[in-house]
Amino acid sequence: MFSTFIVAFSFVQFGVAAFTLWWMLHAWRTPETLASTRFTVPDGDCGLSFSLLVPARHEQEVLDHTVSRLLESTHTDYEVLVIVGHDDPDTAAVAHALAERAPDRVRVVTDHHEKKNKPKALNNALPHCRGEVVGVFDAEDQVHPELLAHVDHAFRSCDADVVQGGVQLINYHSSWYSLRNCLEYFFWFRSRLHLHASKGFIPLGGNTVFVKTDLLRANDGWDQECLAEDCDLGVRLSSQGAKVVVAYDSEMVTREETPGSVVALMKQRTRWNQGFLQVLRKKDWRRLPSRRQRLLARYTLMTPFFQAFSGILVLLGFAVALIAHVPVGVALIAFLPALPMTATFLFEAVGLHDFGRQYELPVTFRHYVKLIVGGPLYQLILAWAALRAVWREFRGRKDWELTKHVGAHLAVEAEAVA
Amino acid sequence: MRLSGGLSSRGGRLSGRLSGTLSGRLSGRTERIAGWCRAHPDALIITGLVLLVVAVQGVNIANFPTVSDDEGTYLAQAWAIQHGKGLAHYSYWYDHPPLGWIQIAALSWLPEMFDHGSMVVMHARVIMLPVSAISSALVYVLCRRLGMARWAAALGVVVYGLSPLSVTMQREIYLDNFAVVWMVAAFVLALSPRRHLWHHVAAGFCAAAAILSKETMLVVAPALLWAVWQGSDKATRKFSLTGFLSTAGLVIAQYPLYALLKGELFAGAGHNSLFGAISYQLGRKGGGNIFQKGSVSNLTLHWWLVRDPVLMYAGTAAVFAALVVRRLRPVALAGVILVVVGSRPSGYLPAMYVIQAIPFFAVCIAGLVDEGMRVLMLERTREWLRRFWRWEVPWRRIDVAALSGVVAVGLIAPVWQTGDATADTAFANDQYAQASAWIREHVPDRAHTRIVVDDAMWPDLADQGFQPGLGVIWFYKVDLDPAVTRTLPRGWRDIDYVVSTTVIRQDPNGLPTVRQAMEHSATVATFGSADQRIDILKVEK
Numbered sequence: 001m002f003s004t005f006i007v008a009f010s011f012v013q014f015g016v017a018a019f020t021l022w023w024m025l026h027a028w029r030t031p032e033t034l035a036s037t038r039f040t041v042p043d044g045d046c047g048l049s050f051s052l053l054v055p056a057r058h059e060q061e062v063l064d065h066t067v068s069r070l071l072e073s074t075h076t077d078y079e080v081l082v083i084v085g086h087d088d089p090d091t092a093a094v095a096h097a098l099a100e101r102a103p104d105r106v107r108v109v110t111d112h113h114e115k116k117n118k119p120k121a122l123n124n125a126l127p128h129c130r131g132e133v134v135g136v137f138d139a140e141d142q143v144h145p146e147l148l149a150h151v152d153h154a155f156r157s158c159d160a161d162v163v164q165g166g167v168q169l170i171n172y173h174s175s176w177y178s179l180r181n182c183l184e185y186f187f188w189f190r191s192r193l194h195l196h197a198s199k200g201f202i203p204l205g206g207n208t209v210f211v212k213t214d215l216l217r218a219n220d221g222w223d224q225e226c227l228a229e230d231c232d233l234g235v236r237l238s239s240q241g242a243k244v245v246v247a248y249d250s251e252m253v254t255r256e257e258t259p260g261s262v263v264a265l266m267k268q269r270t271r272w273n274q275g276f277l278q279v280l281r282k283k284d285w286r287r288l289p290s291r292r293q294r295l296l297a298r299y300t301l302m303t304p305f306f307q308a309f310s311g312i313l314v315l316l317g318f319a320v321a322l323i324a325h326v327p328v329g330v331a332l333i334a335f336l337p338a339l340p341m342t343a344t345f346l347f348e349a350v351g352l353h354d355f356g357r358q359y360e361l362p363v364t365f366r367h368y369v370k371l372i373v374g375g376p377l378y379q380l381i382l383a384w385a386a387l388r389a390v391w392r393e394f395r396g397r398k399d400w401e402l403t404k405h406v407g408a409h410l411a412v413e414a415e416a417v418a
Numbered sequence: 419m420r421l422s423g424g425l426s427s428r429g430g431r432l433s434g435r436l437s438g439t440l441s442g443r444l445s446g447r448t449e450r451i452a453g454w455c456r457a458h459p460d461a462l463i464i465t466g467l468v469l470l471v472v473a474v475q476g477v478n479i480a481n482f483p484t485v486s487d488d489e490g491t492y493l494a495q496a497w498a499i500q501h502g503k504g505l506a507h508y509s510y511w512y513d514h515p516p517l518g519w520i521q522i523a524a525l526s527w528l529p530e531m532f533d534h535g536s537m538v539v540m541h542a543r544v545i546m547l548p549v550s551a552i553s554s555a556l557v558y559v560l561c562r563r564l565g566m567a568r569w570a571a572a573l574g575v576v577v578y579g580l581s582p583l584s585v586t587m588q589r590e591i592y593l594d595n596f597a598v599v600w601m602v603a604a605f606v607l608a609l610s611p612r613r614h615l616w617h618h619v620a621a622g623f624c625a626a627a628a629i630l631s632k633e634t635m636l637v638v639a640p641a642l643l644w645a646v647w648q649g650s651d652k653a654t655r656k657f658s659l660t661g662f663l664s665t666a667g668l669v670i671a672q673y674p675l676y677a678l679l680k681g682e683l684f685a686g687a688g689h690n691s692l693f694g695a696i697s698y699q700l701g702r703k704g705g706g707n708i709f710q711k712g713s714v715s716n717l718t719l720h721w722w723l724v725r726d727p728v729l730m731y732a733g734t735a736a737v738f739a740a741l742v743v744r745r746l747r748p749v750a751l752a753g754v755i756l757v758v759v760g761s762r763p764s765g766y767l768p769a770m771y772v773i774q775a776i777p778f779f780a781v782c783i784a785g786l787v788d789e790g791m792r793v794l795m796l797e798r799t800r801e802w803l804r805r806f807w808r809w810e811v812p813w814r815r816i817d818v819a820a821l822s823g824v825v826a827v828g829l830i831a832p833v834w835q836t837g838d839a840t841a842d843t844a845f846a847n848d849q850y851a852q853a854s855a856w857i858r859e860h861v862p863d864r865a866h867t868r869i870v871v872d873d874a875m876w877p878d879l880a881d882q883g884f885q886p887g888l889g890v891i892w893f894y895k896v897d898l899d900p901a902v903t904r905t906l907p908r909g910w911r912d913i914d915y916v917v918s919t920t921v922i923r924q925d926p927n928g929l930p931t932v933r934q935a936m937e938h939s940a941t942v943a944t945f946g947s948a949d950q951r952i953d954i955l956k957v958e959k
Contacts, residue, residue, distance in 0.1 A: 025661075029615045031651035322679075331679045332672060343664045350660045 003330045006321060013314055013337035016306050019299075021344050027191035027248075037194050039247040042146075042153035050078035050148055051131035051213065055111075055121035056139035060090040063139045067098045070137070071105055075148035080106045081128060083121040091139075115399070118206075119222035119229035126221045135210040136230075142170075142255035143208070150252055151210050154245050161215055161242040162234075164193060165208035166253035170359065172367070176374040177265055177381065178258035179367060183348060185256075186355050190248050196300070197246040201285070201293045203276075203300065204234030204244075208254040215242065226282070227398065228275020235279055235297065239287040250358035266385045273304045273389030274398075308386035311379040314338065345372060460562065463572055464555050471554045471579030472547050477842040479547070479589050480540035484846040484950065487921045488770070489539050489591040490873030494892070496522035497877055507876070507887055508895050508902070512682070512695035515673050517630035518593030525549075538877040540847050542591060549595050550588045554579045556602040557777055563609040564781070565745050566788040569819070574784030578777055582837020583726035587773050589841075593632040594773035600628035601635055601642070602777050605749065608645040608662070618646055618658040622665030629670055633699075635774065637759050639666075641752035648748055704764035715767040722772050726837055728830050730772075733779025740782040743789050750785075753778035787822070794818060849946030853917060853954060854878045856943050861915070865889070869915040870896055870932060872922055893922050897929040910935035911959050918953040 027037050052070060056063045063082070070080050080102075082095040092110070099106040109125045122136065133155065137143060147165060154163045166189040172182040189205070196202040209230065219236060222229040238244065259265040279285070285297035314337045320326075321334035349368055356363030392398075455462050496519040498507040505516045525545040557578045561571035578584060588595055604624035610617035625642055628635040643662070650658035677683040677692040685694035706713025723730050737753030740746040756775040760767060793799055795815060854875065861867055864883040870893045871879060884890035888905055895902040896913075906912040913935045916922070925933060939955035946952055 025615060025657060028654045028657040030613055031653045034653050328676060328679050332676060335672075335675060339668045342668055343661075346660055346664045347657070350656050354656065 002324065003326050006317060006326065006330055007333050009313075010317060010333045010336045013310055013317070014340060016310060017337050017340035017344065020303070020307070021340050021347065023192055023195050024187050024344070025191060025347060026195035033194075037190070037246070037248050039150040039154060039249050039252060040157060042149045044149075045156075046076045046149065046152055047156050048077070048133050048152050049131040050075065050133050050135055050152075050210070051129035052078060052080045052135045052137060053083060053122055053125050053129075054080060054137050054139055055083040055118055055125075056091050056095065057085055057116065057121075058088060058091060059139035060094045063091060063094045064098065066137065066139055066141055066143070067095075067106060069143050069145070071102055072145045073143075073148045074146050075152060077131075078105070078148060079130060081109050081125045082106065083109045083111055083125050085116050085121075086110050086112050117224065119224045119226065122229075123221040123224060126216065129213055132213055133210050134213050134216055136207050137254065138207045138256065140257060141167075141207055144252045144254075147208075147252050147254070150247070150249070154247055155210070155212075158245045159243065160245040161212050162204070162237055162244040163210040164197070164202070164204055164244065164246045165210070166190070166248035166250075167205055167208050168250075168253040168255055168359075169258050170255045170361075171257050172355070172361065172363075174258060176370050177262060177378055179352075179370050180374050180378045181258040181265065183351055183355065183371070186351055187348075189246075189253070193246045194248070196296075197244050199293060199296055200241070200290075201238045201288055201297045201300070202234045202244050202246070203228075203231035203279070204237075206230040207256075211237070223282075225398065226275055226278050227271050228279060231272075231275055231301075232279045232282065232284070235282075236284050238293075238297075239284055241289070262381060266381055266388070269304075269382060269385035270388040270392065273386050274393050276301045276304055277389060277393050278398075304382070305386050305390070308379070308383040310337070311341075311376065312383060314341065345375060348375075459568065460558070463568060464558050464575075467558065467572060467575045467579070468551045468554050471575065472551050474580055474838055474842065475550050475585050475589055476544075476547050478844070479543045480847065482841050482844040482846045483586050483590065485539045485850050485874040486590060486769075487873045489543075490876050491892075492519045492522055492591055492593060493539055493542055493877045494873055494880070495519040496526060497880065497886075499523040500526055503886075507880075508892065508899055509690060511690040512677065512692045513699075514593060515630040515633055517627060518596050518632060521596050521631065522591060538881055539591070539874050540851065542877075543589055546589055546591060546595060549599055550579060553588075553595070553599045553602055553777065556599065556606055557780060560602055560606045560609070560749070560777075561781055561784055561788075563606060563611065564749065564785055566785060567791075570784045570788035570791070573787060574780050577729065577783050578780035580834065580838065581726045581729040581776070581780075582834055582841060583722060583729050583772065584776055585838055585841045586725050587770065587776070590770070592770040592773060594634075594770045597628045597632035597635045598773060598777055600624045600631060601638060601774075604628060604642055605645055605752075608642060608748075609649040613649060613651050613654070613658070615654065615658055615661050618650060619661040619665045621646060622662040622667075623669055625662075625666045626669035629666075630673060632774075634771070637755050638752045638774070641748050641755060644751060645748035648745075702766040705767045707763045708761045708767065715765075718767050718769050718771075721769065726833070728833055729776070729779055732783055733775065736782035736786050737778060740785055743785065746782060746785040746789070749778055749781050753782055791815070791818060846950075849950060849952045850874065852945040853943070853952045854882075856945070856954060857915075857917070858882055860943075867914045868912060869917065870913055870922075870935065871917045872919045874919070874921075875917055893929065893932050896931050896935075903931075906931065910938060910957065913957050915957065916955040918955055920949060920951075 027034055054063070054067060054070070067080055067082065082098065084092040084095050092108070095106075095108045099108050107128065109128055111121045111124045113120045113124070126134070133151075135148075135151070151163050151165060154160060167185060168189065169178070169182040169185045172179045193202065193205070207230075211233070215237070219233070219240075223232045226232045234244070259268050280298070280301040285294060285301070288294050288297055317334045317337070321331040326334075348371060352363055352367060352371055355361070494507040495505065495510075495516070498504055499516075499520055500523045504510060505519075510516070522542075522545060525548070526542070528545045528548070529542045554575050558571045558575045561574040562568070566574070579588070601624070604621045607617045607621035607624060621642070625635075625639065629639070643659075646658060646662045647655065674683060674692060682689055682691045683693060685691045685697070705715035705718065708715040708719050710716055733753070734757055737750050737757060740750035741754065743750075753775060756771075756778065759765070760771055760775070795818075857869075857879065861869070864879075865885060866889075867884065868889055868891060869879060869884060870891050873892050876890055876892050879890040880886040888902065891902060891913075893916075896906065897903065910931050913931075916932065916935050916939060918936060922932065922936075935957050936955055938959075939957040941953045942956045943954040944951060
């Protein structure tokens, strides 16, 4: 009875870990897959007009830099809408200064909601958008000047409704968890999202995401009650059969920074997890046409919870297998989940190497050690965030715990340039 | 299974033209079958070749070659698995990783479908036919993936499956035959034209299965790694190699993990151990210099050469020569490693060692012929030859093929025909079958009789109703396994019969109890003659 439980549990864990690993490596399946994850080279036409939304809240330190970069874009037809809160004069001052500097490009939209969050800010700006395509950036994003031209081309050549560009955390050197956090983004945007795009179910990212304005308006914009409004929008658009294109170019990615502390990381993760839970409960994914898509949706939205506890549960499984006197065969099976997990560690190390290569960042032996040693600790943070998310959702607490940005990725950029 | 892009598209155009002329005459169903055949010429060739190999290897499989003690051992260990008695019929001592006889056990339903004759080992050999069939098919696919033409790939299979040496060795229930299937599969996957990460991971799994079937396959691993390197794209190579290595490593790690969980990883008093067994196998007395007349290794080599000098000489030359051809290099390296390791001066060289080298010999021979043909057909070659010949040399592919066909048939066919005819007609195991039948008839109280036999006979007598392990005793265990010795308090007096065969008479380990039992006994029946003789000895107490 006991043995049966261990065997069944180990097989499930093995399956979860193996599937997750397999999906994590989607982009590297064949050289052709890898080539197809890139943007195609633009033809030079600027066929579409863009409205770029930049919600900013207490981000006066980074906003100017971000919008200035946006204004360096090679695209000819776009506008930037900076959304500031009515209670945030510092950020508003920076925004208005920018609007004065480039009156034909930058406009400021003020959000008057009492309780503020990102989807409310975005919805506030949606009626003001003049472009055919709405793009979202965060106030601390580092956007490549040629990104818009590439996105424009991707929309036209693929007849897309949505284009998701790559986002990459870049300050891997800041702390032990930022290294893992950077790598998580790397695998997600470099690889996993492409799988979702090809399967027709995609939880979109929070920025560098571009949607046809009409489609967005027809769907009443973002869900203001959802803590993962980006994921929710992706799920809703997927279930309507919208064509989503994901493209990743290390040159073209939007560079971001990791949360400034472990607590901030945990809060951010709690919000995402709770958001995923909300999206799961909203059941929009049930309208996906095929069973496989619905399964993928269910699995993806529940992944944080699977993943959070798999590490702990597997260790528990080993311990039970060793302490309780089970037959050798059963003990061997109890160790089965360790196979894909060990392989995951190895692939993460390879991913780190690739990350260093692509971004021309010095990755040393120290970083590999950090990556491996930090793994279990990081897992603990994720587990705690998952628990918190369930607890908060259960208690009905749906307020927005914002992550503060200090601009650590800008320093990396400067170092890399120097 | 996709072989290679360029060739299949050429076949497609051809079949389009053919179907235009034929479709009028053929009715619906025939047309469908014919269409399928035209679309899958490789499948058709594989089917034909596999049937041929299975037919030649299958005829007379039970009677030639002589049943070997090792076959009996593996079969007995498979018997233990099948009957839920653990990994071996005596305590498992990590002689080899157990995957080989786990596969034998998995195939054990096969012999029961056929006539269950008097000798278990002889009839169990049927299980080797699917193994040969799969490996032959894989050799064909491997040749194709190395860029060879169909006829060259077919040549590879013919050499691999029909050489008298192959016919002899691939029939026997050896772990090496299972390991070869997995290793060739690993090469096939490593060189997959799609360069898919999944294929490289699967190659790692197959490599692990090969090594866990027969640990000596480990020496080929560097060549396989090279094949994965060559078979992967620069952009995804890092991931392919990681997938390959981590899968292989993690699957193989299950074996030491098993030993660790049983508390048998490290050597210690009173229990078997993995490390103990490894140091025993590595320290095994060498068979002397392979090139020195009279050494044990030289005798083994001589026996292989008697079976088929063509494969041995041509294969050895081919693996070295094939290192020149870029696409053949990994496979050639595998062959070279096996040749070098086999001819090291002081190593132990088991008779079945050659089985591992045969696929690489065959593929390299076929690959060189293919390459030779390719070079011969080049315009450059003709131009170069014109410098020596005043007249035109307008040979076509068909001329070269016909000429080499005649040469091959004239030189090689007589040797192989004789060898294969022996394999398909000789009766080398009559004495075993007769001895087994005699025991069935003349030993009445089988449940309470203790009989010492070699392992070739062991599965048979276990089947006849002797108590497995302690009633029918594998002769090594009488003196070497404390668990068996303990049950013989009066030494040789507790033994009733000894079935004396060549292996027992050689008494390689100096087994005192067995020797004493043989000295105090009378011969009650004899089968066969001279060296291969089997005596049934009744111990006189």
